[in-house]
Amino acid sequence: MKWQRFVRVVLILAAFVAVSGCSNVEPWVKPYERDRLADPIMALDMNPVASAYIYHVYEAREGARGGEGTAGGGCGCN
Amino acid sequence: MGMLHLAENWVRDALKVLLHRRVHCGRWCPAVTSCRRLVSASGVIPAIWLHLLFAVLGMEIVAPTHASVLPEDRADILYHRYEGGGVTIDGPSILVRKSVGKNVSLAANYYVDMVSSASIDVITTASPYTEERTQYSLSGDYLRGNTTISAGFTSSEESDFDATTYSLAVSQDMFGQLTTLTLSYAYGDDTVMRSDDPGFMRDNTRQQYGVGLTQILTRNLITALNFEVITDEGFLNNPYRSVRYSDPDSLLGYSFEPELYPRTRTTTAVGLRAKYYLPYRAALEAQYRFFTDTWDIEAHTASLTYLHPWNDFTFTAKYRFHDQTGAHFFRDLFARSEATNFRGRDKELSPLTSHTFKLGVAYEFLSDGWKFIDRGTVNLSIDHLMIDYEEFRDISTGAAVGEEPYYSLDANVIQLFVSFWY
Numbered sequence: 001m002k003w004q005r006f007v008r009v010v011l012i013l014a015a016f017v018a019v020s021g022c023s024n025v026e027p028w029v030k031p032y033e034r035d036r037l038a039d040p041i042m043a044l045d046m047n048p049v050a051s052a053y054i055y056h057v058y059e060a061r062e063g064a065r066g067g068e069g070t071a072g073g074g075c076g077c078n
Numbered sequence: 079m080g081m082l083h084l085a086e087n088w089v090r091d092a093l094k095v096l097l098h099r100r101v102h103c104g105r106w107c108p109a110v111t112s113c114r115r116l117v118s119a120s121g122v123i124p125a126i127w128l129h130l131l132f133a134v135l136g137m138e139i140v141a142p143t144h145a146s147v148l149p150e151d152r153a154d155i156l157y158h159r160y161e162g163g164g165v166t167i168d169g170p171s172i173l174v175r176k177s178v179g180k181n182v183s184l185a186a187n188y189y190v191d192m193v194s195s196a197s198i199d200v201i202t203t204a205s206p207y208t209e210e211r212t213q214y215s216l217s218g219d220y221l222r223g224n225t226t227i228s229a230g231f232t233s234s235e236e237s238d239f240d241a242t243t244y245s246l247a248v249s250q251d252m253f254g255q256l257t258t259l260t261l262s263y264a265y266g267d268d269t270v271m272r273s274d275d276p277g278f279m280r281d282n283t284r285q286q287y288g289v290g291l292t293q294i295l296t297r298n299l300i301t302a303l304n305f306e307v308i309t310d311e312g313f314l315n316n317p318y319r320s321v322r323y324s325d326p327d328s329l330l331g332y333s334f335e336p337e338l339y340p341r342t343r344t345t346t347a348v349g350l351r352a353k354y355y356l357p358y359r360a361a362l363e364a365q366y367r368f369f370t371d372t373w374d375i376e377a378h379t380a381s382l383t384y385l386h387p388w389n390d391f392t393f394t395a396k397y398r399f400h401d402q403t404g405a406h407f408f409r410d411l412f413a414r415s416e417a418t419n420f421r422g423r424d425k426e427l428s429p430l431t432s433h434t435f436k437l438g439v440a441y442e443f444l445s446d447g448w449k450f451i452d453r454g455t456v457n458l459s460i461d462h463l464m465i466d467y468e469e470f471r472d473i474s475t476g477a478a479v480g481e482e483p484y485y486s487l488d489a490n491v492i493q494l495f496v497s498f499w500y
Contacts, residue, residue, distance in 0.1 A: 027254025033297040036355040041385045041392060044292070044302055044353060047457065049154040049173040049187070050493050054461065057160060057491055061465060063402050063426050064369035064377040066286075066306035067347025 146224045146251040148183040151176050154497045162463065162489020164196040169210075171495075181222060187215040198425070198485055202473050203320045203334055211236045217245075224251040230264075238271040238317075245286075255294075262288035272317050280313030298355040306347045315339035321423040323412035324479070331479040335415055337422045339407070345371040361385040369402070375427070377402035381434075390445065394438035394459065404429040410471045411480050425485060428470040436461045438493075452499045461491040 029037075036042060045051055059065045152175055159168040169190035177183040189212070196206035217230030230245040247262035266284035285308070292302045320334035349367040356362060362384055369377040381398035405427040407420035438459030445453050464486070471482035 027256050029256060029294050029297050031254070034294070036298055037294060037300055039355065039359070039361075041359075041361045041387055042300060042353055042355055044300065044351065047154065047495070047497065049156050049171055049497075050457070050459070050495060052187075053156065053158050053171060053189075053493065054491065057461075057463075058400075061426065061463065061487075061489070062377070062400055062430070062432065063371075063375045063405065064347065064367070064379065064400070065345060066288075066308055067304050067349035067367045067369065068365070068379070 146221060146226060146249075146255065148177055148181075148219055148221050148226070149175055149185075150499055151183075152497055152499045154495055156493060156495035159492045160489060161492075163198060163487040164201065164206075165489075166194045167191050181220055183219040183221075185215075185217045185219075187213070189213040189215070198472065198474060198487075199319060204318060209237055211239075224255075225249065238273045240269040240271075242267045243284075247288075257294075258290075258292040260288070260290040260292075262286070262290070268312070270313050270317060278317065280317070282310060282312030282314060284308060284310050300353050302349075302351040304347075304349040304351075306349075308345045310343045311341060314341065314343060315422065316424065319422075319424060321412055321421045322410065322473070323415050323417060325415070332411060332473075333415070335421075337424070338420055339422055340373065340420050343371060343373055345369065345375075359387060373427070374406040375402055375404065383436075390442045392440040392442075394436065394440075396434070396436035396438075396461075398432075398434040398436070400430075400432045400434075402430055404469055408469065410469050423470070425467050425470040429468040430465055430470075431468070432463060432465040434461055434463050450500050454496065454498045457493070457495050457497065459493045461493075463487070463489040463491065465489075 040046060055068055058068075152173075154171075154173045156171040156173075157168070158171060160166070169192045171187065171189040173185065173187045175183060175185040191211040191213075192208075193210065194206075194208045200206055211234060213232060213234040215230060215232040217228060219226050219228045226247075226249040228245075228247040228249070230243075232241075232243040232245075234241040243264055243266040245262065245264035247260055249258055249260040251258050264284075264286035266282075266286070268282035268284070270280040270282065272278040286306065287308075288304065288306045290302065290304045292300065294300050315337050317336075319337050321337045322332050322334055324331065325333035347367055347369045349365065351363065351365045353361055353363040363382070365379075365381045365383075367377075367379040369375070369379070377400065379398070379400045381396060383394065383396040386393045386395075405422060407418060408422050408424070408427040409418075410423065410428070412418065412421060436459060438457065440455045440457040442453060442455050444451055447453065465488075467485045467487075470485050471480075472485040473482050475482050477483065
């Protein structure tokens, strides 16, 4: 089954992230280097109300769904 | 010594931010003086004071971590309109988000679809109709350190379809906010009815599992990987839609019977996004999604978006491509009545290719704030969709049975909205 193959890939990725958590990872992009990432044009979801609507249109007009959203946060704009 | 070293690094970072004249407080600040949250958000003043104090005393301090942030407080008032293939759907969507204290952010959305349909399905097998769908959503985010816990509730109502969804997500920022891992789960409960049969009522349940990873790769590049599995169980077909089968006894050469779908469906999607900051302050975003499901639909979706700010305007241009295979039980024309165990003639389950071109413009106003408002934008966008169905035929043409031209659809999607940050 194809989706089982994907589950395996995701589990491997999750394990990689979990193992990495044990080591001391130094952030290679420092907070003061994130000015460009904090620019609104770099937001992965600039306008949630508009993107939610257009994904709804695509779901209605096509046979596929999911996987197009964002994981949330992570813009480095703290 | 280690802690003092950390504290010094923190102060150095804070000073570099100050020298950069930009700070990350949830919005882009061209100059220090225009960012009201500078001191509290970056901790510059406390850092300097603490550094001086502890340098004098020779004591160690615990450096505060760069905490995660809640979504910005904003309100959006949107008018949407979809027009194409004999269908017009329009209505408002209002989204308001407000933080409560430092750790909680609440959001509410009111959305309406006003549908007027004379689609190809409707004109060939039924009568044009109008209906209205109203949707309410409430959600909350709770932030603690680098962890955000989100919960949501959505209710959608139509005269013949009700849907309720509960969702839960946990998001963790890691590695100095370079990485965000999100796990999400949603449970949906639908009730399918028929407007012409008060006794008809069927249920669906839907479970949605998601894993998302957002990763900052360089100071110019942010990426996101999303994996989503959705399972449905219950009455999954449209109670009104029919399939077509060859019928020598009919004048047309074919007749219709109700469609019949499998009672389960599991879909899997993997999406990858990358957004890059171009040297002259513009952004380029590439997106790809692979989709597969237990109905044998396999799809590839890719898009490229370019954003270009100019004075108070931001222009957007986007191209999106989608290509999919059809469901194993889809046929435009079945050989006979009840020819297969499952049967469907929904054009969205046919093999198809679609192209979307989008143009958008946003204008920023009240950039210096007004009363409690920090800034606002007016946005207008138009998406032009062109869909070519590769097995779904246009039987309204009256051509010979099974030789009708394949159907194609052009649609325009307009979005006009105003946003306020406060």
